Amino acid sequence: MAKVLTKRSENYAQWYNDLVIKADLAENSVVRGCMIIKPYGYSIWEKIQSELDRMFKATGHSNAYFPLFIPKSFFSKEAEHVEGFAKECAVVTHYRLKKDADGKGLIVDENAKLEEELIIRPTSETIIWSTYKKWIQSYRDLPLLINQWANVVRWEMRTRLFLRTSEFLWQEGHTAHATKEEAIEETEKIVNLYADFVENYMGVPVIKGLKSENEKFAGAINTYAIETLMQDGKALQAGTSHFLGQNFARAFDVKFTDKNGKQDLVWATSWGVSSRLIGALIMAHSDDNGLILPPNLAPIQVVIVPIYKGNSELDKISNTAEKIRKTLTEKGISVKYDNRDTQKPGWKFAEYELKGVPVRIAIGPRDIANGTVEIARRDTLTKEVIKQENIAEHIADLLVDIQTSIFNRARSFRDKNTCKVDTYEDFKKILNEKGGFLLAHWDGTSETEQKISKETKATIRCIPLDGKIEKGKCIYTGKPSNQRVVFAKAY
Amino acid sequence: MAKVLTKRSENYAQWYNDLVIKADLAENSVVRGCMIIKPYGYSIWEKIQSELDRMFKATGHSNAYFPLFIPKSFFSKEAEHVEGFAKECAVVTHYRLKKDADGKGLIVDENAKLEEELIIRPTSETIIWSTYKKWIQSYRDLPLLINQWANVVRWEMRTRLFLRTSEFLWQEGHTAHATKEEAIEETEKIVNLYADFVENYMGVPVIKGLKSENEKFAGAINTYAIETLMQDGKALQAGTSHFLGQNFARAFDVKFTDKNGKQDLVWATSWGVSSRLIGALIMAHSDDNGLILPPNLAPIQVVIVPIYKGNSELDKISNTAEKIRKTLTEKGISVKYDNRDTQKPGWKFAEYELKGVPVRIAIGPRDIANGTVEIARRDTLTKEVIKQENIAEHIADLLVDIQTSIFNRARSFRDKNTCKVDTYEDFKKILNEKGGFLLAHWDGTSETEQKISKETKATIRCIPLDGKIEKGKCIYTGKPSNQRVVFAKAY
Numbered sequence: 004m005a006k007v008l009t010k011r012s013e014n015y016a017q018w019y020n021d022l023v024i025k026a027d028l029a030e031n032s033v034v035r036g037c038m039i040i041k042p043y044g045y046s047i048w049e050k051i052q053s054e055l056d057r058m059f060k061a062t063g064h065s066n067a068y069f070p071l072f073i074p075k076s077f078f079s080k081e082a083e084h085v086e087g088f089a090k091e092c093a094v095v096t097h098y099r100l101k102k103d104a105d106g107k108g109l110i111v112d113e114n115a116k117l118e119e120e121l122i123i124r125p126t127s128e129t130i131i132w133s134t135y136k137k138w139i140q141s142y143r144d145l146p147l148l149i150n151q152w153a154n155v156v157r158w159e160m161r162t163r164l165f166l167r168t169s170e171f172l173w174q175e176g177h178t179a180h181a182t183k184e185e186a187i188e189e190t191e192k193i194v195n196l197y198a199d200f201v202e203n204y205m206g207v208p209v210i211k212g213l214k215s216e217n218e219k220f221a222g223a224i225n226t227y228a229i230e231t232l233m234q235d236g237k238a239l240q241a242g243t244s245h246f247l248g249q250n251f252a253r254a255f256d257v258k259f260t261d262k263n264g265k266q267d268l269v270w271a272t273s274w275g276v277s278s279r280l281i282g283a284l285i286m287a288h289s290d291d292n293g294l295i296l297p298p299n300l301a302p303i304q305v306v307i308v309p310i311y312k313g314n315s316e317l318d319k320i321s322n323t324a325e326k327i328r329k330t331l332t333e334k335g336i337s338v339k340y341d342n343r344d345t346q347k348p349g350w351k352f353a354e355y356e357l358k359g360v361p362v363r364i365a366i367g368p369r370d371i372a373n374g375t376v377e378i379a380r381r382d383t384l385t386k387e388v389i390k391q392e393n394i395a396e397h398i399a400d401l402l403v404d405i406q407t408s409i410f411n412r413a414r415s416f417r418d419k420n421t422c423k424v425d426t427y428e429d430f431k432k433i434l435n436e437k438g439g440f441l442l443a444h445w446d447g448t449s450e451t452e453q454k455i456s457k458e459t460k461a462t463i464r465c466i467p468l469d470g471k472i473e474k475g476k477c478i479y480t481g482k483p484s485n486q487r488v489v490f491a492k493a494y
Numbered sequence: 495m496a497k498v499l500t501k502r503s504e505n506y507a508q509w510y511n512d513l514v515i516k517a518d519l520a521e522n523s524v525v526r527g528c529m530i531i532k533p534y535g536y537s538i539w540e541k542i543q544s545e546l547d548r549m550f551k552a553t554g555h556s557n558a559y560f561p562l563f564i565p566k567s568f569f570s571k572e573a574e575h576v577e578g579f580a581k582e583c584a585v586v587t588h589y590r591l592k593k594d595a596d597g598k599g600l601i602v603d604e605n606a607k608l609e610e611e612l613i614i615r616p617t618s619e620t621i622i623w624s625t626y627k628k629w630i631q632s633y634r635d636l637p638l639l640i641n642q643w644a645n646v647v648r649w650e651m652r653t654r655l656f657l658r659t660s661e662f663l664w665q666e667g668h669t670a671h672a673t674k675e676e677a678i679e680e681t682e683k684i685v686n687l688y689a690d691f692v693e694n695y696m697g698v699p700v701i702k703g704l705k706s707e708n709e710k711f712a713g714a715i716n717t718y719a720i721e722t723l724m725q726d727g728k729a730l731q732a733g734t735s736h737f738l739g740q741n742f743a744r745a746f747d748v749k750f751t752d753k754n755g756k757q758d759l760v761w762a763t764s765w766g767v768s769s770r771l772i773g774a775l776i777m778a779h780s781d782d783n784g785l786i787l788p789p790n791l792a793p794i795q796v797v798i799v800p801i802y803k804g805n806s807e808l809d810k811i812s813n814t815a816e817k818i819r820k821t822l823t824e825k826g827i828s829v830k831y832d833n834r835d836t837q838k839p840g841w842k843f844a845e846y847e848l849k850g851v852p853v854r855i856a857i858g859p860r861d862i863a864n865g866t867v868e869i870a871r872r873d874t875l876t877k878e879v880i881k882q883e884n885i886a887e888h889i890a891d892l893l894v895d896i897q898t899s900i901f902n903r904a905r906s907f908r909d910k911n912t913c914k915v916d917t918y919e920d921f922k923k924i925l926n927e928k929g930g931f932l933l934a935h936w937d938g939t940s941e942t943e944q945k946i947s948k949e950t951k952a953t954i955r956c957i958p959l960d961g962k963i964e965k966g967k968c969i970y971t972g973k974p975s976n977q978r979v980v981f982a983k984a985y
Contacts, residue, residue, distance in 0.1 A: 075591065
């Protein structure tokens, strides 16, 4: 266990990278900007997927699958969308390779040039709305509530594992509605669903809000977002839900006939979260010893480590350990019994701390004699010795307690690092000294937002949905404002 | 319900296409060769995925995710692999678009040309083994048992929904082992797992066997396959499992140190099934009325349709229907109650027949009076009236019975269409008249195989694992042979 992390206080970015690598979550691939998600990291993604998928289905959505490729011309159809998405992207120009002159290497076959280039989807609004045109004729075809789990590509110049990679995994919902009200209701339903997931499964508190014009999705009327705060005082956008109005219906000519026989353009939403959530999960909770995973998303919730000398001790301990594993498993708790003889207990302790397993149970010869086990919590690093009786109930309660504690700790950190500022001087000072969410008045113009952003690197994370209406003055221009907005430096 | 299918006897290929489209499974996209998997089709894929994923995990495999892009040069590293996979593929040459001269359209930015072209993965051996080099040093790192669920692209000229598309969904397992024996054992374990899945979930009987040199995977020592027979007498390869020897370890220099400190190249397997399985599922069982889905993979196992006049009848029926739905759901049966008032019962009957729902329950006023329901089986189109008491047990048993019946029917068809042939004349005659699996002696040479294939369009589907050892003469050359092999025309 010589896997030591850089301390957060020394270099937060390096700590993050060390942790992702050393906890076996992911690594960079030979292909620039693309990551390899390793089994342990992928198992966290599977937990995320499975819970979200259940929530999408419970709210009436179905999954489908649309092509990876989008014809280049599709991007030009929605004027704002093209600005946002058709620039840095992977372009397929040919469909064949052939052997080079010496017969060893491969070269592109110039005779196999595509008539129209294909773009690897950076997001699928265009290909999906070109399809919806065929699927939607009447109000009876609405609402259409579809989600897709897929890989997407945005050619990023500066990449960081999970947080920003050229290829990433995500889900994208694309819904079609007969009325504006219904589409807005859907957009809000989803941002609430995301908030529920991020708070109650990931244990990360969120601020729900609307994006400013500058920050909204290219092609949307409104973008709702959930914003989270990382331990270094930087914000991370964890999910977005877009009310697209009739923009994509107009671009792809998707109309429906209503109950009265009148034709109208269809109303749209789209929404997504990505493998970036794993980055948020890591940065919100973990410490200098490694990951801290919330029990609701931990691939292994409990690990049992035997402390023994010789096989006869191990046999006795294994007997007890297997019984405990069985009773925990029956309660739906995921348990690993690590009886490898190739590693010492101390090495295993450090390994499971690094990997963020919420509860560790250690069993030694004295425990066998006394009918006890030693339990350690990963989040607080505290230990207690308990009786083996009723261990399943005890652990089940403990997991609930850990889930709550992790959330409360993150919320308390977020609250401590959220402050109202009323002058631009204070704004800059606090931003530099401790970061966090700064609640400030703003005059509502893109111009001011851009100036502040250029001077301080802080952006408007959102206009909070539950923000108080209060009179104030823009910190930059002094012009009147009715509500504070959330500024922060962001990932 | 004006959705009428072409009859199988008239035009099997057209029947298949009609069915895929009209049962809302999939459709062609604007991007040539790529399909859109619609919600109903995708829900079948989700069932397939979920069962297979469970089986992979139960046998010790973990999921991970590797990049979509593979550097062009990687394909040249394994001599045979390059022949098979680096030809018809999607080639990414640029990473940026820019506005064209008139500012409206988009063109490829020639300043953003990649130094080395990237290929969209047609299969991931090369990118994965280039990664395994970093992951494997010692025997302690082995075996490495990894699976990936992903999209892949092979630029196909002639495509058919599910059966052959340029982009498709699949899983690919890639395992690494310390010994040859262990790798072969894994290859065989997986072909057995696939056979178990295809027979017991899809209800399609398989022949397990080895591929001939001509037909094996490019880069493999041996390819194991499961071969299935469709209703038109053509074979469909449903899954393959490859023993790769040390070929990829050699190509990417992946060595490990064994317990005695000796270095050796790692042994490899790879294996996959794809969304093509949905094509097999459709073609093996369905009839001129539509899909016939095996209960073990049907997204909806039971549909309840009310037969009523007026709201008061409907209320009474709905009351009973909801009770039945609840009791079935509690037994783990998936039920839909279709109480839409926009469609008549006859329309609904035809719709669910088209969509292959295994059991239909109809409830009318007389059933309410008598405490009965009418039950119809999709596979046999037979009906019976039963008492409402113990309906859950009855339906649960019925679903098991349907699953078995579907398999037995397919097996009986397969057996009827499998015959031994001893002369080339008979071979050609039977092949043309009824197709099916032809068991014939073959001299074991690629030359003969290619000649037969060229003259008859039949290929060797496999050398069956449970084939009897018997003396015989090659139907083409008369040379001696020890075992019959399976010939067929194939998808």
